[in-house]
Each structure stands twice: as structure tokens, then as C-alpha cells.
Amino acid sequence: MPKKEIVVCKQLPAAQAPLSQAARFGDLVFVQGCTGRNPATGAAGMGIKEQTRFALSRIRMILESAGTSLDNVLTNTCYISRREDLPGFNEAYAEHFQERRPARTTIIVNFGAPDNLVEITSTACIPG
Numbered sequence: 159m160p161k162k163e164i165v166v167c168k169q170l171p172a173a174q175a176p177l178s179q180a181a182r183f184g185d186l187v188f189v190q191g192c193t194g195r196n197p198a199t200g201a202a203g204m205g206i207k208e209q210t211r212f213a214l215s216r217i218r219m220i221l222e223s224a225g226t227s228l229d230n231v232l233t234n235t236c237y238i239s240r241r242e243d244l245p246g247f248n249e250a251y252a253e254h255f256q257e258r259r260p261a262r263t264t265i266i267v268n269f270g271a272p273d274n275l276v277e278i279t280s281t282a283c284i285p286g
Contacts, residue, residue: 160184167223170197170216180220182284187224189280191237192216202273206243210250213278218254226284231260237267237277247276 165180165187173179173190180189194209195202197216203209218228238247244264260280269277
């Protein structure tokens, strides 16, 4: 029986909340919700496209630390704060998932922070 393992990406700062960057169970990796903050500086991206790219860059880094990649993402749950940002979000999202796109759910939410426009959580596999 597989055991839960915590995945740590040392290139990203540790979360201040009580959570893990990702958890691995067998060949599955469950990535935390990643926001649109620059992975290097922590500053919020300028607009939905940049924030989407930053969130997916964070996810990519975490998945690589777990031994997999964006190519192996099975599903994404995406939260955006404004419906009118959906076209820009889709454009930036498609840059990272051109073929073999994962299943996706997109939800419009109120983050309560005006500079936070997007958050994405992912589930990926580690191919055998």
C-alpha cells in the first residue's frame, strides 16, 4: 500500500499557511492552489495573463520536484476573480497546455484580495 509523501520544491518559499506544496500518493501528485505571484519575488503579476503564467510556472516547479511535469497533469481546478478575464486566462493557459490538455474546471470567485486574480490547483501522475 502506498504512503502519502510530502513534496517540497526548494526553489519556492515555504507556505505561511499550514499546508504542503504538494502531496504524492503512489503515482499521483496533488498540488496546492498556486496563485499568480512571481515565483522569484512573490509580487503579484500584472494582469490575468501574467498571473496565469506565474501560477502555472509554480505548478511546473512543484511537479518537477515530485518527478513529473505539466505534460502529466490530469486535471486542473482554476479560480479566477473576474469573468471578463476568462479570454486572457484561456490564452495564457493554452500556452502551457497545447496538446494532451487536462480536464479542467474554472470557477469565478471573490478572493477578497484585489491583486489576486487567479489560483490553480492540479493533480498529475507520474508515468511508470
